Amino acid sequence: MSCLLLTLLLLPLVGSGLVFAWKSHSSKYLALGIALIQMLLTFYVLSDFDFTPTVDSVLQHEINYPWSQFMKSSLHFGIDGMSMLLLLLTNILMPIIILSSFNENINYRNTFYGLILLMQFGLVGVFTSLDGLLFYIFWEVTLIPIWFIAGLWGQENKRFEFTTKFFVYTFVGSLFMLAGLIYVYNHSASFSLTDLYNAQLNETQQTIVFWFIFFAFAVKLPVFPFHTWQPDTYTYSPTQGSMLLSGIMLKMAIYGVIRYLLAITPIPIAGISGQIVIILAIVGIVHGALIAIIQTDMKRIIAYSSFSHVGLMVAGIFSSAVITLRGNLNIEGGEGALVQTFAHGINVVGLFYCCDILYKRFKSRDIRQMGGLAKVAPKFAVLFLIILLGSMGVPLTNGFVGEFILLKSVYDFNGTAAVIAGLTVILCAVYLLRFYGKAMFGQGDEAVLSTVKDLSGVEFSVLASLAIFVIVLGILPQPIIEMVNSSLKFIYQSMVN
Structure with a gap:
């Protein structure tokens, strides 16, 4: 024991x-x-x-x-x-x-x-x-x-x-x-x-x-x-x-x-059921991203963003499973999903905490009522940007590697599906940069901004800890891939045995 x-x-x-x-x-x-x-x-x-x-x-x-x-x-x-x-x-x-x-x-x-x-x-x-x-x-x-x-x-x-x-x-x-x-x-x-x-x-x-x-x-x-x-x-x-x-x-x-x-x-996954799941996941990717673009409530933006990102993970997992069941062992979708699982956990916790910090400053979740925070809270602006870039999957951040592997896995399954799923990269940049731009550089109320302070000790500790993971895992993702490799090979091989 x-x-x-x-x-x-x-x-x-x-x-x-x-x-x-x-x-x-x-x-x-x-x-x-x-x-x-x-x-x-x-x-x-x-x-x-x-x-x-x-x-x-x-x-x-x-x-x-x-x-x-x-x-x-x-x-x-x-x-x-x-x-x-x-x-x-x-x-x-x-x-x-x-x-x-x-x-x-x-x-x-x-x-x-x-x-x-x-x-x-x-x-x-x-x-x-x-x-x-x-x-x-x-x-x-x-x-x-x-x-x-x-x-x-x-x-x-x-x-x-x-x-x-x-x-x-x-x-x-x-x-x-x-x-x-x-x-x-x-x-x-x-x-x-x-x-x-x-x-x-x-x-x-x-x-x-x-x-x-x-x-x-x-x-x-x-x-x-x-x-x-x-x-x-x-x-x-x-x-x-x-x-x-x-x-x-x-x-x-x-x-x-x-x-x-x-x-x-494995049998239904190799057949129509697996393809239905991939289609539903890709629909969710685009559907969630498009709805996030039109949201004004910042927590809803992050909620639909999470929904969209999860769709890519599911599409990657099942794409690799279908390819494996067709006779070619492929664990890339599983690897990408697990790498992205870790990255998404770090990033989404950071984003919801940024929403909490913004709410305390502006007393609203509506991004239209925010603006100008970068000039009075520079530490927050920098840490928020790092976490935001990780969520967007920018190279050298934790969100890039998993997203790249997942799209590669979907592409190996079907090129058209990969192109549609790849819209998540573009649409994610649209709604997250819109959110950041409104809050940090929009036309803010000077009376409100005059009372706003930068991060407290607790807030800085939380965001800095998460930002470190965004950067370190973006530069060194290989340990995660090596960690899950044997487990995924065992599971994917069990599908065909």
Whole structure:
């Protein structure tokens, strides 16, 4: 049994209980301390991580303990390259998200921070589970705290409307996934991931399972046309809720598609179902970008931007899968999606925090009511620009490499699809530069600008930390690619075996 992985899994849960019980104003410091310890522990696991395992033995720090003979399920956890990357993303962003709230006047602080740590527990469980039932349980665990965070600390007059829609979409999607996993389980030896991969399903059965499980992932990502819950939820949630949803939570679905869907349902992916998903993803890329261009609410701009970027990840994953199933092993789409997953998590958290900073200065989310901030807040202008360039995929920023690999993967599948998907690069520059130009260089109200100060210590610390990742990962993306290579080869090869 791996004590390191067990500690990674349980520390957020124990920490959450401590913070819930901590009635003091200093609960935020306790939560930050626990998140920092979790981050340092993750880096320690990374320092001991084998970047070049054999394709047949990609798991490290494995735990496997039977817990339900009746359901043929076990407490099976492990870390491979894909899990390691998403653990890094989760445990790097959590202390940053907690720190970003330090200037906020938050009611029921201990409950708020306790829920964040509880969500971290669920996320670690999702990214390390190697048992289908266990994966579903942790998937549901993450839904509970984010629903409370969005509902209790969200915008007052929209609270019931958007949280109900969010809950219904995600809960119904989860039930479809559970039904799909149970169906596969009934045709396999157990809920073990290996047994699920080896389930004996014909084409019709695989197609049913594919759409049941994909529906849950499509809602969480989201993929067109299952995205209608997203703009309102991202817009009216508190800043930290928007960060958790967009920066980490949607990555569960990217992980789930690669880890569970590809190898369990290869036949429909090779056929019409896989092509339908690619078409829906590309429609979402263009649809999200075009709607972002006409938005004036800055949080909605970022919400639709995220929707558009996720579409490219999905298109890349399925393009590589179809090419592989046609007889040519191709993991480029998976590599690009995971590189972009990490980059998108960093960038979107930074963008939502920039929206929060702008809202505090201008008391509005409408970009038409902003302007002139660059001359009174130069530090903010520079850090905002770095994160913005990363989101646009400018060379030497973290968003470039993943986006390039994804477009290459889509091109290998279909040239026309790649041209349409490539519009995301141009359209993203249009809406993000419009946003930045209005806020930083537009005609601002001099009376408002005279009272505006540059970044506080907390704000500078958060944005500078994220900006460093934008630059470093743009210059040195190779470690991420090497980290996930063996895991992806194992999964993509499992599709054709």
